[in-house]
Amino acid sequence: MLTQAPKGTQDVLPQDSYRWQRIEDSMRRIAALAGYREIRTPMFEHTELFQRGVGDTTDVVQKEMYTFNDKGNRSITLKPEGTAGAARAFIEHHLFAEPLPCKMFYVSCPAFRYEKPQNGRLRQFHQNGVEVFGAKDASVDAEVIALAMDVLRANGIDGLRLAVNSIGCPTCRAAYHEKLKAYLEPRLPSLCETCRDRFVRNPMRILDCKEDAAKLTDAPAMLDSLCDDCRDHFEKLQSYLRALDIPYEIDARIVRGLDYYTKTVFEIITDTDNGPLTVCGGGRYDGLVEELGGPDTCGIGWGMGVERMIMVQDARGTAPEAPALYDVFVCTLGEDARLEGVKLVRELRAAGLRADLDHAARSLKAQFKFAGKANAKYVVTLAGDELARGVVRLRDMDASEEKEVSRGALINEIKR
RNA sequence: GUGGGUAUGGCUCAGUUGGUUAGAGCGCUAGGUUGUGGCCCUGGAGACCGUGGGUUCGAGUCCCACUACUCACCCCA
Secondary structure, three states, rough: OOOOOOOOOOOOOOOOHHHHHHHHHHHHHHHHHHHEEOOOOOOEEEEEHHHHHHHHHHHHHHOOOOOOOOOOOOEEOOOOOOHHHHHHHHHHOOOOOOOOEEEEEEEEHHHHHHHHEOEEOOOOEEEEEEEEEEEEEHHHHHHHHHHHHHHHHHOOOOOOOOEEOOOHHHHHHHHHHHHHHHHHHHHHHHHOHHHHHHHHHHHHHHHHHHOOOHHOOOOOOHHHHHOOOHHHHHHHHHHHHHHHHOOOEEEEEEOOOOOEEEEEEEEEEEEEEOOEEEEEEEEEEEOOOOOOOOOOEEEEEEEEHHHHHHHHHHOOOOOOOOOOOOOOEEEOOOOHHHHHHHHHHHHHHHHHOOOOOOOOOOOOOHHHHHHHHHOEEEEEEEEHHHHHHEEEEEEEEEOOOOOOOHHHHHHHHHHH
């Protein structure tokens, strides 16, 4: 227990952290090219933010939040997703008074959901994400989707399926809900228990139910009930996606579990041995900022699961190779050489080379073995008698070639 | 929250119908080469067999409970 990480959490070990760093680097690079800057918000927020923002009736808020009272008796919640906190910061710091749109991203942002962990499901997981406030044209919907595709591709994750849908605005969705409820009401007795519960909370979800969907194929569809504005937006999004050569499919079942979404919703799905896996999900949230007490400002964003990206890389064998630990490893023979080695290693590092020497006082053979395992490109051998002559041995490990180099010329020789 | 599976050195696993000192491969470490890695050979360290109870002369092996991990459902990244 003591030496076991809590359920649903994961360590990223020193030998594996480069995987995360690669993904993080690509995220920063690609986002910066499109004018996005990083935002960092707290890991916890007032519980009310998520109740209001994500929505009181959602599963995430109702049963998955890590909520506790702090010593000041404030109800605090570990953030279950990234958007609400970003929106809160946008309002609190009056970013709406800056030039809009306001584009931001976050990298390996921890998120917490109390769920039973399973494949690709953790209690603490990490998301990359982008949020854009104050851009209402569908061109930004397409931009944001393109960014997600680019980040995934940059990490060797392709064969992606982009599924898009529109769930309308509060006006047309309310009208649709009425239509849908009128259709569902007489059929309620034949539906499963959870669907009868959904009928009250979120009737659109019933259409997504594996058990009942088949019986409801003639149900009215949200897409047929969009108002003119929402329909126009959805059409435009599609023409932008076509212009960008991004293939997509329209999937009317994409509803998303968070209440703030309006109009565009989308998921990027990869197919794995265990079936489809959503690596990125997002959408437009035009009412969120106002709902939280800010000025009427539209928004759009997505979240991308870092652990899921890594899973997909592993499953497809497209994981990047681990970088070598060292450029140069210094082997020493005897105490004088050690003393010199400590100095040399520091010089090498100052010259921008990754360098180290044996700190375990092992045999020369063991030192070479270690250098080999660390994939060092060069091994420098320091020995008393050679040092006296002002000379060291430099070995190219890949080529298995070794030569004598004067101590003074060593660093230039290596950098050459 | 509901249901299935699993639990043996650091890792992956073997362990016959319950029977003496619990094995292998990989990894780690030392040596074979008194100054040199990757291959090969030899040695060494490392396991209260998940925890607690029960059956039995005897339990890694059978039974029960618990815990952890894992997979699926719900939902989602």
